Amino acid sequence: xxxxxxxxxxxxxxxxxxxxxxxxxxxxxxxxxxxxxxxxxxxxxxxxxxxxxxxxxxxxxxxxxxxxxxxxxxxxxxxxxxxxxxxxxxxxxxxxxxxxxxxxxxxxxxxxxxxxxxxxxxxxxxxxxxxxxxxxxxxxxxxxxxxxxxxxxxxxxxxxxxxxxxxxxxxxxxxxxxxxxxxxxxxxxxxxxxx
Amino acid sequence: xxxxxxxxxxxxxxxxxxxxxxxxxxxxxxxxxxxxxxxxxxxxxxxxxxxxxxxxxxxxxxxxxxxxxxxxxxxxxxxxxxx
Numbered sequence: 001x002x003x004x005x006x007x008x009x010x011x012x013x014x015x016x017x018x019x020x021x022x023x024x025x026x027x028x029x030x031x032x033x034x035x036x037x038x039x040x041x042x043x044x045x046x047x048x049x050x051x052x053x054x055x056x057x058x059x060x061x062x063x064x065x066x067x068x069x070x071x072x073x074x075x076x077x078x079x080x081x082x083x084x085x086x087x088x089x090x091x092x093x094x095x096x097x098x099x100x101x102x103x104x105x106x107x108x109x110x111x112x113x114x115x116x117x118x119x120x121x122x123x124x125x126x127x128x129x130x131x132x133x134x135x136x137x138x139x140x141x142x143x144x145x146x147x148x149x150x151x152x153x154x155x156x157x158x159x160x161x162x163x164x165x166x167x168x169x170x171x172x173x174x175x176x177x178x179x180x181x182x183x184x185x186x187x188x189x190x191x192x193x194x195x
Numbered sequence: 196x197x198x199x200x201x202x203x204x205x206x207x208x209x210x211x212x213x214x215x216x217x218x219x220x221x222x223x224x225x226x227x228x229x230x231x232x233x234x235x236x237x238x239x240x241x242x243x244x245x246x247x248x249x250x251x252x253x254x255x256x257x258x259x260x261x262x263x264x265x266x267x268x269x270x271x272x273x274x275x276x277x278x
Contacts, residue, residue, distance in 0.1 A: 013274045021270070022261040029260050030249070039266045043273055050277045105198025110231030117241040121248055130249060148211070149243070150250040155211050166212070174207035181238050 013046045031146045045070045097175045133183035141176035
């Protein structure tokens with residue numbers, strides 16, 4: 001039996017699936033927070049990688065190359081489903097964040113002092129809470145948030161993907177942040193101080 | 196004087212765009228006088244830092260999240276024709 005040469009392994013989607021399938025899925029899931037969509041994205045990535053296999057220079061690691069393709073597929077996906085983000089100006093989701101303030105614009109429950117929050121970054125449990133809080137975001141907010149905060153798209157690029165105005169984008173991002181903040185305070189930082 | 200609601204929006208937008216000087220001064224002035232919004236601003240700084248970590252690490256470290264056996268099998272079947 002012959003030893004596998006590198007050139008063989010990168011024309012073989014089956015071995016990509018075996019070696020990198022979980023990593024690709026994890027990446028997709030961290031951005032989309034949805035099992036089915038993330039699985040579909042892994043499959044699309046492998047197909048696209050196969051079609052573009054001659055473009056793999058071998059300079060970057062196989063996984064990095066595949067993740068690069070996945071990122072493009074993710075943006076395609078978000079663009080295709082942009083209408084879901086653009087629709088609905090003042091849905092119930094948005095009213096929830098409105099309700100964080102009283103009619104004169106004061107916090108109903110003022111944000112507390114999280115005291116040295118960076119300590120949380122080293123705790124496994126914290127990342128579980130963070131995942132849960134991201135899961136709890138309404139999908140319009142989550143998608144915009146993923147692209148801008150996790151994929152590091154700037155406002156102009158993100159507006160193009162979603163086909164919305166900058167003002168609209170900033171409001172969605174703001175609402176996502178308000179929700180995440182509230183969730184972390186409820187399930188992590190608030191817990192800590194009450195101990 | 197900006198309200199807390201307006202200030203929180205300014206704080207949030209300061210990450211997404213360059214604020215006009217008038218907005219920036221309004222925000223700073225409010226932050227100077229309001230402990231709750233100062234906490235909010237610190238929380239937002241932390242949130243961004245945490246998300247940078249999250250963006251980079253989760254797909255490598257969170258072993259809990261993986262393709263199910265069914266999904267693996269289905270994808271393998273669907274890419275089988277690629278040879």
